[in-house]
Structure formats: structure tokens, C-alpha cells
Amino acid sequence: MKIVHVTTGAGYGGTWAQFERLALALHASGIGQRVLGSMQSPHVTRVQTAGVETIAMDLPGSFAFMDRRKINAELKRYTPDIVMSWSPLASALIEPGGYVHVGLAPLAFDAQRLATCGKLIAPSQSRSDTAVAAGRLESDIHVLPHLPVATIGTDVAKPFDRKKIFTPATARLVFTAARLEESKGIADLFAAVANVSGIYLWVAGDGADRAALEERAYTLGIKPRVRFLGWQDDLRPYFAAADVFVYPARQEDLGDIIVEAWAAGTPVVAADSLGPGLLIRHQENGLLVPVGDARSMADAVKFMLVEKELARNMAAAGRAAFDATFNPDNLIKSYIGLFESFAARTPMAAPQV
Secondary structure, rough: OOEEOOOOOOOOOOOHHHHHHHHHHHOOOEEEEEEEOOOOOHHHHHHOOOOOOOEEEOOOOOHHHHHHHHHHHHHHHHHHOOOOOOHHHHHHOOOOOOOOOEEEOOOOOOOHHHHHHHEEEEEHHHHHHHHHHOOHHHHHHOOOOOOOOOOOOOOOOOOOOHHHHHOOOOOOOEEEEEOOOOHHOOOHHHHHHOOOOOOEEEOOOOOHOOOOHHHHHHHOOOOHHHEEEEEEOOOOOHHHOOOEEEEOOOOOOHHHHHHHHHHHHOOEEOOOOOOOOOOOEEOEEEEEEEOOOHHHHHHHHHHHHHHHHHHHHHHHHHHHHHHHHHOOOHHHHOOOOHHHHOOOOOOOOOOOO
């Protein structure tokens, strides 16, 4: 079985992390792959360094017809069984051929660009439902969670050194990670932190709202206790250093970051948006608070910091949920099984949506 991954841009985020994790896991399983993507992306560079053959293509280029020609010429040379496109833009550039074209079902479904995909992988049932509502056949959509960071067995991260970012060793530490945009609710978390004296907050992530959030921290008087870490591909050292992880997103259909916190054994507080709300069993493997309710969030953080034994029990229950449902070894077997089932079929013409 041979797989080609087609990526566009050189950005960061959950999709990029999933591309890297899946490509590396498939490579470790001995599956032949080729990546078409920008060498400006650290994810593509790391996949190449691991030994996956990579063809440098800065996509999107100046002209879509040139991108289309380069991609499809490479597909004809390599003759893959499966082509996996990692964005709707990439999907639209791939022409039908002797392979199964697999795309990702995004939050905002782009029916026109994804019309070229014979199969779709959805990381959540809600995204599958959105694709069906847009006219795709349910039989063409396969729901599989994203691969988490491999933290099986003795793979335990060393806590990040607090001294490096001027955080007292004895301070109670809250950690969050998200794109810095309004829907992620970081401003709500700032308001909560302002109501809990003495705690420090680490914020991993970047985005258009960073400057506004830095100003908001200053206005609330918590700037001396907040550390902006920028985008971090590996969050495990930060989870390991934190007393509690808080995810305040107002709109979130996935729960990937909750799974990462569970894997690290860190107690979790989250706003009750769709993804976290479906994962967390309140007071069993985490605490849920109403979306946008900074006071309830502050109370939940205080609870986790004071009731340390209960917090440890919830963290242990989260780790057990991770082991039962999101074990990376089991998930990659599911991905490989799905790809093998695709490769065994005669490719279909792209559906008309």
C-alpha cells in the first residue's frame, strides 16, 4: 500500500499536528508514503527527517492550474493506492485517477472543493453530520478520532522548567493551550484568573487576538502572572508542570486537547462546549463549567487546587479514559485497517455534490 499526503501552506494547528503524527505512525508501521508540501512547514520537515520521502511544493502557488499540474503529474509517477488531502484547497487540486482520494471533513464543510474526495475522514460525529447535511453519503464518511501524542507506557514528559519563564517554583500553576481567537474563550479564563489570587497562567498558542489578549491581561491587572508561550508543538512538558489544565473554549466540536491533558495525567477544567462536554463526565474525569462563565471557572480552578486528592482522582480517571479509547497504538491500527480497506477497492468516480 502506498499513500501520498498533499498539504497546503506552512501553518500550525490541529490539522498540521495530525498530519505529522499520522505520517510518522504510518512510516513506523512500514507503509510507503510520499508527502507533497512546503518545506517551510516544520511538520513537513520533521516528517522528511524521519525518513518519509518528500517532494517540495509551495502550495498554494501563484496559479492554481500550475499547482494542479504539478500535483497530478507527481501522482501519475508514484501511482499511489490512496491520496490524502489535508485541506479543502488541496482536495480541489487533485484529479480522479487510479487511487482512492481521501479528504478531511472540516468544521465548515466546503462541498465544492471536497467534491473530488471519494472518501472522507471525520474526527467527530458532529463533523460527519455536517458533511451528510451538505449532501455527502454517510457510507463515504468514516469517523475516527485524531491521533494524540504517544504517551504509552513509560513515555512520561519532564516538566518544563518554570525558571525559564520566570514562574516561582512554589506558585500554583494553570495552563491552557489554544488558538488565540475569540471563540477559544481565553478572555474568560483571564477574568477567572483575576478572581483567584496568587496563581500563574501559562498560555500556549498564537493567533490574531494575541495583542488584544496581552492588553486585556494588562487591563485586568494579571499581566505579571501570565506567560504567553507562543505556539508549541509538544505540550507534554507544560502539562507536566501545571497543577490544572483549563480549556475555556466557547465553540469547540472536538476534544483533542482534553485527551492530551488526560494522557499527561493533568486535572482538567473545561467550558461545556460540544467537544469537551461529550468527553468529560463532570466530577469524575474533569470539571465542566457553563460556557463564558468566568466566576464558575474560577471556582472550579480553586476547587482543583484545594481538593488535591479529588483532583488527582479525576486526573487518574482521565488517564484511564485515554487508555481505553484514545490509545495511539490502537488508533493507528484503526487508521491502517481503514486505509487497507480503501486500497482494496476499485476507485470510484468523485461524487457530484
